[in-house]
Amino acid sequence: MLDRLNEALGRVEENPGEPVDVAAMARAALTSEHHFRRMFSVLAGMPISEYVRRRRLTLAGAEVIEGRDTLLDIAVRYGYGSAEAFGRAFRAVHGISPGQARRSGAALSSQSRLTFHLTVEGSTAMRYRIVEKEAFRLIGPGTRVPLVHEGVNQPVVEFVRGLGRDVHERVGELSDQEPHGGLSVTVTHDPDQREGSDVDFYVAAASSAPEVPEGMEALEVPAGTWVAFQFERVTSPESIQRIWVYAHSEWFPANPAYRARQGPQMVRVEYEGPDGNLATGEVWMPVERTVV
Structure with a gap:
């Protein structure tokens, strides 16, 4: 089950600008959407939608600092319809605007890619x-x-x-x-x-x-x-x-x-x-x- 969950999460990395299709991710994990959402939330400590948002803006932040593309190009690539919408989402995660990040080289927040593993050692037996x-x-x-x-x-x-x-x-x-x-x-x-x-x-x-x-x-x-x-x-x-x-x-x-x-x-x-x-x-x- 955890292997299939990790495979489903791989879609976030492959298509960072696509809308979150939790139902499709659940199908990829061979389970129901309710079970997928519940399992992810309990294990990760955040909803799947919040993880996708943080992960998407982490990747976008790296491109902003790199400076190759315009901020509008980056915004569109990560699924935002305007530079304004991208700026609001960027500030909510990183605390500064994309323009400030590009000009000052300030430190940004980072959401690591999540993978789940079953730990056997130290596991608790429960009736x-x-x-x-x-x-x-x-x-x-x-x-x-x-x-x-x-x-x-x-x-x-x-x-x-x-x-x-x-x-x-x-x-x-x-x-x-x-x-x-x-x-x-x-x-x-x-x-x-x-x-x-x-x-x-x-x-x-x-x-x-x-x-x-x-x-x-x-x-x-x-x-x-x-x-x-x-x-x-x-x-x-x-x-x-x-x-x-x-x-x-x-x-x-x-x-x-x-x-x-x-x-x-x-x-x-x-x-x-x-x-x-x-x-x-x-x-x-x-x-x-x-x-x-």
Whole structure:
């Protein structure tokens, strides 16, 4: 899978002035566009569109400094319809205009060409299971928050604390199927998973209850396949967040029969230990079987 991903990224170098066709890149990697975008974003730490922009302007910057062609010729070669549009994009990445770069020889930013490799040494073994679920509902209070890839998401913390113990208990009582208990549920809207993009967050239960209690919402989830990664006695949010990195850097490449699909991400957590700071539970990711 990673080899095919690298081959798809080679198109950026071959056609730096062409519009980004993520669907074509996904086809070259023999996967879906959703899985391609998600895998790239998790592994690279940026959306594919941002990488292409940075890489394109890195190559363009080298030509600007070289001084052989006019700035307009360079702008057109890298897909910009005017010198003004090229100048705005150039300044956003390099901090100076193309003209200033050419006159002063100032230092420019550089986005190296990315290649992905599977590292075996030091890899973490993680238990997982594949679960087939019929259609169900996620019922609970929800809000919209910014996406945070690593560290504490303060709006989420404030929302959860503001619910009160009685709300958490009511949510727990609605649970009648896996994953059991109160869940942290996120539904992303940005296919590139940009940091700060909108995410719908719910404190919810997987349920078949026909009625939705006042103050709560119901998210209808169609039948599908899930991979549930288990974690035990971790002490920080980052430890749980790193499961997504593990999934896309190790689990999916090692299990090519599956790929990520759209759907809610669910986290089940139980706290233990003398200070209640040891978290044990599962991360549920929606997946689908690849078409052979």
